[in-house]
Structure formats: C-alpha cells, structure tokens
Amino acid sequence: MRKLIESTFVTIDGVFSSPERWGAPYWDEEHSSYATSLLGEADALLLGRETYEGFAATWPSRSGDDYADRINAMPKYVASRTLTGAETEWNATIIRGDIAERVAGLKREPGGNLLKFGTGELDHTLIEHGLVDELHLWVFPVIAGGGERLLDGLDITHFERLRTVEFASGLTVMVLGSK
Structure with a gap:
C-alpha cells in the first residue's frame, strides 16, 4: 500500500x-537534498488545481x-471540479x-509514495478523511506578517512526531504521522 506524503x-x-x-x-543544498529524497521515494504526484496550474506553467520549461x-x-x-483539457498535458489525470474515495483507491494501488505539494482545500479533505500518512512540515524561520494560514478551519486533528530534521540555515522539517 502506498503512503500519501504531504510536503x-x-x-x-x-x-x-x-x-x-x-x-x-533557505533554498540551499540541504533543502534541495531533502526535497530530492522525498521526490525519489514517490512515483506520482497528487496536486490540487491551483498547485497544478502553477507547476504546469513553470516545471515543463x-x-x-x-x-x-x-x-x-x-x-x-x-483534484479539480473545474479543470478541463489537462488530461493530456504534463502527464496529468484529473x-x-x-x-x-479516489485518493484512498490510489493509495491501495501498488507503487511508491504519492507526494502531495501545495496547501488548500484538498488538504482539508485528505486530513478529515485520515488519508495523509505523513506531513512533512517545512518550518521556515521567518515571519511573513500576513497571508493565507496553514489549514485554517480544520477541526482538532492530532499527529505524532516521527522525526525532526534541522538544517544549518535554520529551516526545520517536522515529519508528522497520522494517529
């Protein structure tokens, strides 16, 4: 069974x-090495529409x-209710x-991890249904002062700390598992 990893x-x-x-x-060699390792353990990406559109506009070039x-x-x-035509672009399946139910089915398929990038409405659905196996929360030592907040509106949801990875830059990745 595949794991769903949220990064x-x-x-x-x-x-x-x-x-x-x-x-x-904070995007340095340590950051790059960790990100490459996560990607290397996955054989597919799970994305919401906004993240997909942003990535599809950048990564193919x-x-x-x-x-x-x-x-x-x-x-x-x-995952999208509105995206059309992307099925033939950039190896995407809508x-x-x-x-x-669909993500649970993907997790039951054989293969490597499903790696999810981006944060938004899809995360709420995945967390509410207990589908996120690991949350790799990259905590940057910076105050943004404003912007969208992580997972606002979710009910209390407990995770267990699996490990913490600290980088010389001050960036810390908290790896949390679902309980």
Missing part, C-alpha cells in the same frame, strides 16, 4: 502562501537536472467526484 512550506507565523517571497534564502526531469516525467493526479 508543505510554512512560516513561524503559520503562513503558507507566497513562499517565493520568504523562502528563497525546466530540464537538465534530475529533480526537474523526474517531476516532469511523473504522473500527476489533479480526479473528480468523491476525492477521498
């Missing part, structure tokens, strides 16, 4: 939006390094209907 960036004041504004000083080549080649499952 998301957040500031110390809980903001996840616009990481390009506050995250760049990148090539020549292992990370970009791998992310471009991987199948992508995209999943509609009961997203929790």
Whole structure:
C-alpha cells in the first residue's frame, strides 16, 4: 500500500502562501537534498488545481537536472471540479467526484509514495478523511506578517512526531504521522 506524503512550506507565523517571497534564502543544498529524497521515494504526484496550474506553467520549461526531469516525467493526479483539457498535458489525470474515495483507491494501488505539494482545500479533505500518512512540515524561520494560514478551519486533528530534521540555515522539517 502506498503512503500519501504531504510536503508543505510554512512560516513561524503559520503562513503558507507566497513562499517565493520568504523562502528563497533557505533554498540551499540541504533543502534541495531533502526535497530530492522525498521526490525519489514517490512515483506520482497528487496536486490540487491551483498547485497544478502553477507547476504546469513553470516545471515543463525546466530540464537538465534530475529533480526537474523526474517531476516532469511523473504522473500527476489533479483534484479539480473545474479543470478541463489537462488530461493530456504534463502527464496529468484529473480526479473528480468523491476525492477521498479516489485518493484512498490510489493509495491501495501498488507503487511508491504519492507526494502531495501545495496547501488548500484538498488538504482539508485528505486530513478529515485520515488519508495523509505523513506531513512533512517545512518550518521556515521567518515571519511573513500576513497571508493565507496553514489549514485554517480544520477541526482538532492530532499527529505524532516521527522525526525532526534541522538544517544549518535554520529551516526545520517536522515529519508528522497520522494517529
């Protein structure tokens, strides 16, 4: 059975939006190595519509390094009620209907991990249905001062700390498992 791994960036004041504004000083070799390891253990991506559209506008033009080549080649499952035509673009399959049921089905298939990037409505569904096996919460030592906050509106949900990875830059990844 596959694991669903959520990988998301957040500031110390809980903001996840616009990481390009506050995250760049911490994107170094340690960050890259950890991200590459997560991607290497996965054989498919799970994305919401907004993350898919942002990634599809950027990643296909990148090539020549292992990370970009791998992310471009991987199948992508995209949860969306509105996206059309993406089924033939950038190795995407649109999943509609009961997203929790569809993702549970993907987890039952053989293969490597499903890696999910981006934070939003899809996360609420996945967490509420107990489908996230691990949450890799990249905590950046910066205050954004405003923006969308991570997982606002969810009911109390407990996780267990599996491990913590600290980088020289001050970035910390908390790896949390569902209880």
